[in-house]
Amino acid sequence: MNFRQLEIFRAVISGGSASRASELLDISQPAISRSITDLEASLGFPLFNRVRGRLVITPEGQLFSEEVANAFLAMDRLKASSLTIRDLGSGHIRIASLAAMGSTLIPRAIKLFQEEHKGVGVTLHVDSSPNVKEFVAKGQFDIGLAADEIDLTGVDHQRFASFKAVCVLPHNHPLTSQKAIRPEFLHREPFIALAPGDRARTELDLIFRKHEAVPSIVVETPNSSTVCALALEGIGVGIANPIAAEGYSERGLEVRPFTPDVHFKSHLLFRPDVQRSRIVNAMAAALMQARSLPPTGAKSQRDLI
Template sequence: MNFRQLEIFRAVISGGSASRASELLNISQPAVSRSIAELEASIGFQLFDRVRGRLVITPEGQLFADEVATAFLAMDRLKASSLKIRDFGSGHIRIASLAALGSTLVPRAIKLFQDDRKNVAVTLHIDSSPNVRELVAKGQFDIGLAADEIDLSGVDHQRFASFKAVCVLPPEHPLTSQKAIRPEFLHREPFIALAAGDRTREDLDAIFRKHDVVPTIVIETPNSATVCALALEGVGVGIANPIAADGFLERGLEVRPFMPDVYFKSHLIFRPDVQRSQIVNAMASALMKARSLPPTGAKSLRHAS
């Protein structure tokens, strides 16, 4: 039994005769009759009775026809799936991201991605940069966004972005009168610090030491978004990734440039064990494009100072 025999069998049922099946498949009528005889021989029972030159399906043949129809339906679904994989890759993509980008830039990228690929499911997971790296390295996620302090061995990677740090201030804070914030302005100032081990925190500490500045650290947090939230509540001032400030300006957060320049750097990381699918490449392109897009429905940080 082979696929061609089953195809001819279906054509005989659909057309009602061997002659009609030959027309449908563009083969000779003897070829149809020979294929049916070979199929009957291979399965061990008769599919058709020959009545006055006509093929009449047997009860066993009808049962077999029902199974063949189910198999061909599954084949049709398989063909449709193969076309979707050809055009879009697999139907599901999993993204892991550090918090600063996962609640701001990444959603904008997902919108860009799904404008062209509405049938592709997306899973978004927010985690620390080291955990993002582990999830991608172990193959549990397809693509990741992580800060540059992670170990890049064991993953494919490329530089994603380098965002210039900003100083975030409570509403009506005295330092809002300044056009830019310098290290000396923060001496003894209640300060919301990034967590120890953060690359930007290390750069800031080096700047503070160089200028003999000692901020009064009132709280530490690994997330720039939390720095913004705490500053908005008046806990202190902080240095944050400008992307994480999306949405806080409308609520009253004040943002100023920080000098000298300090950067939040990030990497795009990929699974090392598989070739990137079309949808992974498409999501990477959407993430790259989203870097230059303003926050949806929000004023740009360019107008915050």
């Protein structure tokens, strides 16, 4: 039994006769008859009864035709899958991201990606930058987005973005009258600080010392999004990644530029053990494009500040 015999058998079933199968497959009618005879010999049971020159399918042939139909459906699925793999490399992609971008920039990138690749599923996991790096290094995720303070050993990587820090303040805070916030303005102010070890926190500490400013730290947190949430509740002021501040202004958070500049830098991370598939490259391109898009509902990135 071979694939060609099954194809001929299927053509006889769908065409209703050997002559019609001959037309469908563009082969001679004797070749059709020989193929059916050979297939019956290999199976050990008749597929058709020959009645007055016509082929009448047997009960066994009917049961066998149902299995053949299922086999061809499976082949069709294999062909569709092979086209997806050829064009994209996979039917699913897994992304891990630091919190600052996991609910803002990443969703915009996924929207861009799925506009071009509607049949590809996406898994998004938000975690700390060190964990994101480990997930990608171990092959648990295809692509990662992490802050630049992590050790990049064990992953392929490229610089992703550098965003200028902003100062986030509660509504009606006295400093909202300022167009930009300077370090000395924060002297003795209740302050929501990033966690020690964060590169932006280290830069800020140096700037505060240089300007002889000593904010009164009331909370420390590793996430810019948490800084924004705490400031919104009136707990203090903070310095945050502007991407993480998206959506808080509509709820009453005040956002101002901070000077001198402090940057939140990040990297795209890739698995080191495999060549990047087309689907991974497509998602990386969508992430790069999303960097320059304004927040949903905003006219530009400047609407953040």
